[in-house]
Amino acid sequence: MRFYHYTKARYALETLRTGHLKVATLKNLNDPFELLSLTFKTKEERGIQRKLKDFLERKVGLLCLSKSGREPVMWSHYADCHRGVVLAFDTGPEDIHEVTYRKTRKPHALDLTQNTVAQLEPLLLETLTTKASSWSYEQEWRKLIFEKDWIVKQLPNGDGSGTVSAPFYDFQKDMKLVEVILGPDCTTTPDAVKATLTAGGLSARVIKARRAFRSFSVVQDQTTKGGHPAPRSS
Template sequence: MRVYHFVNQEYGLEDIKRRRLKIATLNDLNDPFELGVDSPDPAVRSAFRSLKNKLAQAFGLLCFSRDWKNPVQWSHYADRHRGLCLGFDVPDDVLTPVIYKAQLPKPDMAVLKGLGEPATEHIKQILSTKFRHWRYENEVRCFLKIEDEDEVKAGLYFAPFSDDLRLREVIVGHSSPVSRGNLVEALGDLSSVVSTCKARLAFRSYSVVRQRRDEFWP
């Protein structure tokens, strides 16, 4: 599946040069309801808060969108259209679609007490459920074990580009100062297999589209 990751200019160019993508932990995410559940039992709610902190030490995730044309995402995640959007080919079977709902998910305690694969899948399902107002992100997630990653520096975790994380596109934000030369330098030998373009704001809709006039991207 072709998926997209928004990033600011500095980190985007650095990730391209170093052939890597930063892994987020659960405590890094901007939604405080991650792993939140609908339960009247204080003990259950406390257990899930503890579980969140425990999982944050062992697992991370890569967050992607199925689309790059939403202007709100550029504003929120690509430094107000000054950053980049990186397009990757990622196998469908390692991606988990986010489900958007009006209510918090209810935990199935019988499944969770049984442990094993059913419990793991139930936790993943809860981790992939967000409030419906996040729907504009059109998000899919890739869950990773932190200890399996090649780079660990000062609490930062990175997933290297690979056959399962193959860079295929770079879209430069319409307000970004990144030039063609900057991008070619960062891509190096990837230039021949990665398509690049400058974005612009659509003229007749709330959308971000490809800039087709070369003179506007020197």
């Protein structure tokens, strides 16, 4: 199965150099309803839900992938307004799950006289892979990365006040990098990407993308060396 990861150019180069993909922590995702796809009637039930959310945020992270590398809104939101890069991976189905999109939150009830942990356990995967239908353009699939598999690194804090811990994942364990797609407005050159791939001991096709002539999509530039021409219908 092929999946696409949208990112900024500088982060892509670091990923190619190290073989490590940054893990998205649940508490830092941009959806305010993350882990809240279920809705409960009582304050007690909602309190249990918040405890579950707090627990998952500490123990589980995600590699956020898409089934499409052509979606212009994804390029805008996650690849630096078309200045970034998309990394294409081939991977098996292990620990990777399709996101379900819903128009409304799903009602649920807990029996507070019984073990609530046992009742919530079968719902964990659903909780981790359900989002509002307004996010459906992402065509998202999620690879769950558990704390024991995190590679924790110290990164510069955004405000320049020091460093902050961030988890990464060695994608070479079970994912094969197959393409590096440079955005239409990306200033990083194919030669720079190829040099970084070599330094990281990786190999992949390097492709330059463009905005399609006849559709609202981002497609391969026909002049990309070593690649296949984009479809004429684009």
